[in-house]
Amino acid sequence: MQEAQRAGRREWTGLVVLILPLLLVSMDVSVLYFTVPFISRDLEPSSTQQLWIFDIYGFVLAGFLITMGALGDRIGRRRLLMIGAVGFSAASALAAYSSSAEMLIAARAILGVAGATLMPSTLALVRNMFHDEKQRGTAIAVWTAAMTSGIVLGPIISGLLVEHFWWGSVFLINIPAMVLLLALAPVLLPEHRNPVRGRFDFASAVLSIAAVLPIIWGIKEIAAHGAGPIRVAAIAVGLGIVAAFVRRQQRRADPMLDLAILRRAAFAGSVAVSLLGTFAMAGFAVFSTQYLQLVLGMSPIEGALWSLAPSIGVGAAAPLASVLAQRVDRAKIIAAGFLVSVVGFVMLSGVPVESGLWILLAGAGIYAAGLVVVMSIATELAIGTVPPERAGASSALMETASEFGGALGIAILGSIGTAVYRARLDDHLPSAARETLSGAVTTAEQMPQPLAGQVLGSAREAFVVGMHTVAWTTAAVMLFAAVIALAFLRGLPAGAQETGSTRHADKVPA
Missing domain, CATH: 4.10.860 (DNA Excision Repair, Uvrb; Chain A)
Known part of the structure; x- marks a missing residue:
């Protein structure tokens, strides 16, 4: 068996370059959280338009991932990355200087298309640049940490920017990073494409x-x-x-998408556990955010800053998982990651209505660390089993599954929490207060004391009970996921497709 070529300084520096678009694409999922009052004042969007300003980016990003991943396989991943960087810069400028809600929605849609060219290209290039199994594991761990960090940093950066500049600045920060990517990509990133391309x-x-x-x-x-x-x-x-x-x-x-890869247990199993991981992470994040702001009464920026605390442990989780993967069966590491997340969710099932900040942060840090381990190892296992020439479409399929997992988590866990919340409240309360906790807070602000305090206290208690139910539900799903990992991924090597594949990959000189 031919020994895989090890990456050198150029490849590791290239990885840093790839982190730039990945951070920005993931940040743009959450970067508008604190801009709503300012956008509403300047553009006066309707309630429907406001929802589309938020949602259109994620919808288009998810919809175009597979198409753009397959396109990168045919025209070259570096070329597509640079095309996406130009498009992302132009759309960012368009969004920043939008003069109407319709213009901002269109700009966010273009951002989604450009983002879909960037995300699978970054992961596919990691696959093409790092052929040594150990090095690729480390590189994918860095890639995973960067992607999750971007989503967390989005609200923080937007909150800081809108305090000192106008709301369009949250888009303009994309442009310098994309210009840097365009300057460095031809020097540091190799070109790769499928040698048997056919017609798109x-x-x-x-x-x-x-x-x-x-x-x-x-x-x-x-x-x-x-x-x-x-x-x-x-x-x-x-x-x-x-x-x-x-x-x-x-x-x-x-x-366009080789369905044979889904018959590989390593790839299909990795997609499944990655979907379950994002199901839990995205689904519960909705509750932890509302707990900080609506139960503990923090301001948005204060809550966002506190939400950074769990990231301290998460940053070390992915690299640690990569080291362990060299010594321990990856299925066992994934199962252990799910079990660690169970511990975190069980802790969260005991968060009190008052003074629960430290329990929330500890539980969130534990479950996030476990799930980052899961997603890092699952990504490594999946990408390592596909030929380099198919890395773009395969990466896109993994990322699409993650998008579905997040959407399902928000939908299913959100519905469970809402059902428990409504069941715990008195039918005589105003309808807005019985719908959501934010509705109860708004309703209480218009009521005299002590009635306002009673409504708010009942609503907060009902919300926390719903959050406890969601925590127990998620813990059960994570136990099931651990069983899935052990059943379908045990004993599968990450680099099964490496030997021989790289000899046929179409490498274009930088």
Whole structure:
């Protein structure tokens, strides 16, 4: 067996360059959290337009991931990365200087398309640059930590910027980083593409986008507003298009997405555990954020800063997992990560209504560290089992599964928490107070004391009971996920496809 070539200083410096777009794409998921009052004052969006300003980026990003991953396999991942950097810069400037809600929505949609070119390209290039199994594990651990850090840093950076500048500054910070990427990518990043490219299948691209968008939209709408005929129908339509997409891939000699990789236990199992990990992480984050702001009464920026505390342990979790993966079966590490998260969720099931900050932070830090281990090792295992020439589409499939996991977590866990919240409240309370905790806070502000205190106290207690139920539910799902990992991933090497594949990868000189 030929020994894999080890990466040198150029590859590690190139990894730092790849972190730039990854951080910015993940930050833009959450960067608008503190800008709503300022955007509302300047652009006067309707309630529907305000929702689309937030959601359109994630919808389009998820919808285009598979298409852009496959496109990168054909035209070159570095080339697509640089095209995406130009598009992301232009869309950022357009968003920053938007003069209407419609213009901002369009700019956010273009940002989503550009983001979809950047995310799979970064992970695919990591696969192509790091052929040694140990080095690739470390590189993917860094990639995973950067992606999760971006989502956490988004609200912090937006909160700091809007305190000193206008709301458009949260978009303009993208441009210098993208310019730096454009300058350094040709020097530090190699070009890779599939040597057997064939013609790009536009029909499959349309099907993949048309499949993902209605499913993601339906899931998020159900999470926000409950099940309804149109939302359920959107999911059903999306699933029907998925079936059509799969049939087309099976019939084509050069499919956009090679479905054979899903028959590999390492890849399919890794996709499943990654989906379950993001299900838990995204689903519970909604409750921890509301607890800080609406139960403990913190300001948005104060709550965002406190939410950074759990990241201290998370930063070390992914590199530690990479080291352990060289000595321990990866399935056992993934299962252990899920079990660590169970400990965190059990702690969160005991958070009190008052003075629960430290319990919340400790529990969140523990479950986040466990799940970052899961996602880091799962990504390494999945990407290591696919040929380098298929790394773009495979990376996109992993990231699409993560998007679905997050949407499902918010929808299912959010629905459970909301159901418990409503069941615990008196039917005689105002309807707004019985809908959500934020509604109860708004209602209480308009009431005289001591009635306001009673309404707010009941609502906060009901919310915390719902959060406890969600914590126990998530702990049970994580136990199930640990069993899945042990059953389907035990004994599978991460680098099974490395030997021989790199000899056929189309490497273009930098």
